[in-house]
Amino acid sequence: MKFRLEDLKNYLEGKIDVEKILNDLNLKAFETSYENGIFDIDILYNRFSDSASLLGIAKEISILTGLKFKEPKFKLKESKRKIDKEVKVKVISQKTPFYFGRVILNVKNSISPNWLKEFLNFYGLNSINLLVDLSNFVMFEYGAPLHIFDLDKVKDKEIIVREAKKGEKFISLEGNEYELQGGEIVIADKEKILALAGIKGSKLAEVDLNTKNIFIEAAVFDPVSIYQTSRKLNVKTEASLRFERKVNPHITLKALDRISYLIQKHAGGEILKGKFAFGKLERKKEIKIELSHLNKFLGTNLKASQVKNLLKKLKLDFKQKGDIFTIYPPLERNDLNSKEDIYEEILRMYGVNNVKENFEPLLHPAYLDENLRFNFKLREVLKEFGYSEIFNYSLFSEKEKKIFIEILEENSEPIEILNPISENYKFFEFTLLSGLFKGLSLNQKNFRDLKIYRLERVSFLKENKPIERYSLALACLQKEKDLALKEIKTCLEFLKKKLRLKFESESFKEKNYSFLSLGADIYFDNEKIGIIGILNHKVKNFYDIDWEVGLMELNLEKIKKMSLDYEKFVFWGNYPEVIRDLSFIVDKKVNTEEILETLKQIKLKNLKSYKLLDIYFIQEDKKSYTFRFIFQSDERTLKDEEVEGLLGKIKNLLENKFKVEFR
Amino acid sequence: MKDWLIELKELALKEIKNIKSLEELEIWRIKYLGRKSELIKFSERLKNFPPEERKNLGMIFNDVKEELEKIYQSKREELLKEKVNFDFYHPGKAFNLPSLPLIQSNLRRIIDIFRDLGFYLIDSNYLVTEYENFDSLNMPPYHPARDMWDTIWLKKPNGWLLRTHTSAFQVPFLLKYRPPIRGIVPGKVFRFEATDARHDFEFYQIEGISVSENSNFSHLRFIFLEFFKRYFEKDVKVRFRPSYFPFTEPSIEVDLSCIFCNQKGCQVCKFSGWLEVAGAGMIHPHVLKCAKIDENKFQGYAFGTGLERLIMLKYEINDIRLLHTPDLRSNEI
Numbered sequence: 001m002k003f004r005l006e007d008l009k010n011y012l013e014g015k016i017d018v019e020k021i022l023n024d025l026n027l028k029a030f031e032t033s034y035e036n037g038i039f040d041i042d043i044l045y046n047r048f049s050d051s052a053s054l055l056g057i058a059k060e061i062s063i064l065t066g067l068k069f070k071e072p073k074f075k076l077k078e079s080k081r082k083i084d085k086e087v088k089v090k091v092i093s094q095k096t097p098f099y100f101g102r103v104i105l106n107v108k109n110s111i112s113p114n115w116l117k118e119f120l121n122f123y124g125l126n127s128i129n130l131l132v133d134l135s136n137f138v139m140f141e142y143g144a145p146l147h148i149f150d151l152d153k154v155k156d157k158e159i160i161v162r163e164a165k166k167g168e169k170f171i172s173l174e175g176n177e178y179e180l181q182g183g184e185i186v187i188a189d190k191e192k193i194l195a196l197a198g199i200k201g202s203k204l205a206e207v208d209l210n211t212k213n214i215f216i217e218a219a220v221f222d223p224v225s226i227y228q229t230s231r232k233l234n235v236k237t238e239a240s241l242r243f244e245r246k247v248n249p250h251i252t253l254k255a256l257d258r259i260s261y262l263i264q265k266h267a268g269g270e271i272l273k274g275k276f277a278f279g280k281l282e283r284k285k286e287i288k289i290e291l292s293h294l295n296k297f298l299g300t301n302l303k304a305s306q307v308k309n310l311l312k313k314l315k316l317d318f319k320q321k322g323d324i325f326t327i328y329p330p331l332e333r334n335d336l337n338s339k340e341d342i343y344e345e346i347l348r349m350y351g352v353n354n355v356k357e358n359f360e361p362l363l364h365p366a367y368l369d370e371n372l373r374f375n376f377k378l379r380e381v382l383k384e385f386g387y388s389e390i391f392n393y394s395l396f397s398e399k400e401k402k403i404f405i406e407i408l409e410e411n412s413e414p415i416e417i418l419n420p421i422s423e424n425y426k427f428f429e430f431t432l433l434s435g436l437f438k439g440l441s442l443n444q445k446n447f448r449d450l451k452i453y454r455l456e457r458v459s460f461l462k463e464n465k466p467i468e469r470y471s472l473a474l475a476c477l478q479k480e481k482d483l484a485l486k487e488i489k490t491c492l493e494f495l496k497k498k499l500r501l502k503f504e505s506e507s508f509k510e511k512n513y514s515f516l517s518l519g520a521d522i523y524f525d526n527e528k529i530g531i532i533g534i535l536n537h538k539v540k541n542f543y544d545i546d547w548e549v550g551l552m553e554l555n556l557e558k559i560k561k562m563s564l565d566y567e568k569f570v571f572w573g574n575y576p577e578v579i580r581d582l583s584f585i586v587d588k589k590v591n592t593e594e595i596l597e598t599l600k601q602i603k604l605k606n607l608k609s610y611k612l613l614d615i616y617f618i619q620e621d622k623k624s625y626t627f628r629f630i631f632q633s634d635e636r637t638l639k640d641e642e643v644e645g646l647l648g649k650i651k652n653l654l655e656n657k658f659k660v661e662f663r
Numbered sequence: 664m665k666d667w668l669i670e671l672k673e674l675a676l677k678e679i680k681n682i683k684s685l686e687e688l689e690i691w692r693i694k695y696l697g698r699k700s701e702l703i704k705f706s707e708r709l710k711n712f713p714p715e716e717r718k719n720l721g722m723i724f725n726d727v728k729e730e731l732e733k734i735y736q737s738k739r740e741e742l743l744k745e746k747v748n749f750d751f752y753h754p755g756k757a758f759n760l761p762s763l764p765l766i767q768s769n770l771r772r773i774i775d776i777f778r779d780l781g782f783y784l785i786d787s788n789y790l791v792t793e794y795e796n797f798d799s800l801n802m803p804p805y806h807p808a809r810d811m812w813d814t815i816w817l818k819k820p821n822g823w824l825l826r827t828h829t830s831a832f833q834v835p836f837l838l839k840y841r842p843p844i845r846g847i848v849p850g851k852v853f854r855f856e857a858t859d860a861r862h863d864f865e866f867y868q869i870e871g872i873s874v875s876e877n878s879n880f881s882h883l884r885f886i887f888l889e890f891f892k893r894y895f896e897k898d899v900k901v902r903f904r905p906s907y908f909p910f911t912e913p914s915i916e917v918d919l920s921c922i923f924c925n926q927k928g929c930q931v932c933k934f935s936g937w938l939e940v941a942g943a944g945m946i947h948p949h950v951l952k953c954a955k956i957d958e959n960k961f962q963g964y965a966f967g968t969g970l971e972r973l974i975m976l977k978y979e980i981n982d983i984r985l986l987h988t989p990d991l992r993s994n995e996i
Contacts, residue, residue: 027904031916044907045808224805244807297945297962299881340948344905344913347880352903352915357884362781363843363875368774369786376771383761390989391764393865394789394851415790417825418816421855421864428790428817428825439989447991449759457789466790466823 053143911944
């Protein structure tokens with residue numbers, strides 16, 4: 001909020017040192033800048049009620065710098081006629097804790113003098129007429145919004161503070177019509193709504209140049225209600241901003257007298273005796289603090305005498321009994337309610353930067369979260385294998401959602417955003433692939449042999465509950481389809497090895513994903529842990545990718561459970577290994593899983609291990625396999641005949657079961 | 664015989680001069696120094712000469728042999744040397760280095776620093792409830808302070824949102840790990856915000872929390888000093904300013920001495936010498952209550968800082984969007 005130094009000067013006595021004010025405000029109260037006689041002060045939310053005003057800031061400056069605070073002095077001249085003879089006020093709304101009012105008769109309204117016009121212009125309001133302008137002047141002076149009604153426009157001079165019914169109409173000062181949804185606080189008479197409380201007046205009770213008799217409202221409305229109404233109707237005013245941040249009733253009361261005085265001074269009239277007052281004011285606040293706790297809380301070593309001095313500087317009333325202080329905060333401060341609030345006051349007065357740094361002793365050994373630790377490991381492992389991570393956003397568009405919808409688990413649906421920033425960010429991603437492909441597209445011109453990945457949280461609704469878990473998506477670019485698939489398959493094997501994944505069985509179940517030319521679900525121990533495949537032409541075009549894309553996405557929640565940090569050491573043996581490669585041709589219909597299952601059944605002493613080296617398709621209906629068998633004994637060097645014998649058994653088995661033809 | 668030896672030597676020396684390869688040199692060696700060479704054969708014949716002559720010839724023979732061997736060695740070395748033809752300015756092979764986004768590499772660094780300072784590393788969700796993001800942090804519905812965090816809401820379930828700050832995990836964190844506990848919660852947060860050079864709708868924060876019987880305000884300064892010193896690898900100063908957050912009391916804003924100009928004044932710090940880098944404070948009793956912690960026994964501090972801001976300062980990057988692109992050129996090797 002901006003304040004003119006010339007305005008603040010009216011409430012301060014002594015020699016003004018702008019540099020000091022600026023420095024003290026910044027380090028002890030609010031972030032402030034100064035230029036050409038104008039302070040720009042970022043008033044904190046909790047201090048808005050007492051500080052967002054000329055008096056408030058002047059008082060703060062006085063406390064911080066020692067300049068003397070000069071409160072406006074005035075004497076109200078009330079007539080003998082009593083207020084309740086002229087006006088009736090009924091407060092029905094529960095959302096109105098305080099409602100005060102005064103009546104002035106026979107005022108003479110006019111246009112405002114230039115100084116007032118300029119004043120309001122600086123603080124961001126237009127000049128309306130003298131009465132309205134004075135009320136706004138007091139709002140900036142005291143920080144309490146006031147509203148003036150033309151009493152002659154109020155039916156039967158009866159003011160009712162109530163809540164609106166659904167469908168009621170309100171016509172603003174500008175003539176805009178609003179339909180109310182019910183529950184909004186309104187100021188009304190028997191027939192019509194006179195004001196949308198705390199936000200805007202109505203044309204129907206507007207103060208104009210002919211206005212003679214007025215009712216001045218000074219109220220405190222429920223901040224939540226004002227906030228809701230202001231957002232619902234999309235009307236924000238200087239008053240609503242203040243009511244939202246809680247207005248202080250003690251300040252409001254003072255402002256009511258101040259405006260009455262100023263109106264009489266500038267526009268004449270008769271101030272009726274007394275004021276209407278609804279709501280019970282707090283008499284005294286009391287907060288006890290103990291020196292030892294204060295020091296424990298702040299990590300300071302303050303002495304009772306220091307605290308005493310600081311409280312004095314803060315102009316807080318208090319009683320001291322040894323190390324115990326009872327503080328009576330000013331009723332005008334909404335923000336001082338607990339001992340922590342007082343600690344804050346003492347701290348800022350002492351100087352937040354005067355508290356010496358202290359190393360807090362260890363509370364416990366430091367641990368890394370298991371998931372995050374695993375993610376770090378993955379990042380290291382993938383880097384080793386030549387994969388780079390890319391950043392992308394966690395939100396994506398309807399189109400992207402549609403392309404990958406088949407990836408969603410059963411009974412799941414995507415998470416949709418209620419108020420998306422744009423069409424591009426309408427859903428929370430349930431797969432990392434789309435963001436990954438955007439990365440491929442962007443990087444393909446600058447980098448050859450792209451190998452990239454994303455490791456992020458994905459999310460979806462399962463049985464209407466939001467589920468979140470980590471996912472890993474990898475992709476590589478190759479010129480040929482089979483190379484792309486081989487590259488990504490290599491990565492899976494690399495991960496199995498590096499992460500020491502432990503499972504009994506692995507299977508690839510081919511599935512027709514509409515975004516893939518060829519793809520499969522990966523199962524470890526009959527549990528789906530991810531998908532692998534190659535992107536089809538259509539989707540490649542969508543992302544504008546030139547080469548072939550091998551891709552894989554893994555469910556890290558499951559992968560992590562299978563991963564071991566270390567394995568027991570295995571000795572390679574004292575006697576030489578004998579290696580035999582076996583190649584054979586078999587009907588295309590035989591599937592690899594069956595062959596692997598069959599080999600698994602073989603229990604031969606001295607067959608140490610075997611692995612599949614190669615599969616390729618020969619004619620239309622045949623494929624060729626090459627397996628490598630490794631034989632080794634723990635007791636001696638194996639003889640050729642022995643090995644041939646073992647190999648023969650394997651051959652027999654394959655021959656009988658699959659009618660294979662050895663090459 | 665003496666002349667013969669000399670002539671043989673002259674001939675050998677003459678021939679070796681024209682030799683250009685190791686193969687030729689090997690032929691030369693066999694011819695003049697090999698077991699079946701005339702020179703070696705001559706040594707066998709030496710014993711047939713009378714004693715004086717034998718002595719004399721022997722000496723000459725040794726001289727010749729030594730000289731030829733020497734020249735052979737030096738020629739060999741010369742030939743070996745000539746085989747290597749390489750300019751050390753020649754570049755090595757081309758390679759692609761795998762890389763990490765700056766966000767990830769820096770997050771790792773920051774987590775390590777905090778671990779060394781005794782902080783747990785805690786993982787947390789992106790999707791949270793309104794209660795976690797606001798109410799538990801002393802911001803009831805329609806609290807204007809909520810406006811500081813423009814929110815992206817989920818269509819369903821009702822009341823769920825993309826967390827606007829990592830503080831949303833303060834209460835769940837404290838409910839899960841009971842005091843005494845000190846931890847950091849790093850991660851992505853989301854705001855309903857237009858994108859420009861300094862703002863984006865997704866970005867990273869690092870939240871720190873410490874709750875024990877004695878976690879106090881004086882510890883905050885130490886943490887910031889130590890953290891910034893280690894992260895920026897520079898001697899830095901830290902300045903606090905009073906501030907307001909609904910979930911801390913007292914609250915402060917944290918400034919770092921400008922790392923560009925050493926407080927001499929520059930564009931980055933707008934000639935103030937200070938850079939605003941974090942918010943912090945003592946945890947509000949409301950938050951402790953929500954976490955079912957006895958506020959009379961325990962107290963604590965919390966702080967939060969934006970990761971991108973730190974990276975932008977450290978690497979001198981002036982647009983946050985350069986950190987939020989999948990472009991590998993913005994990655995760190």
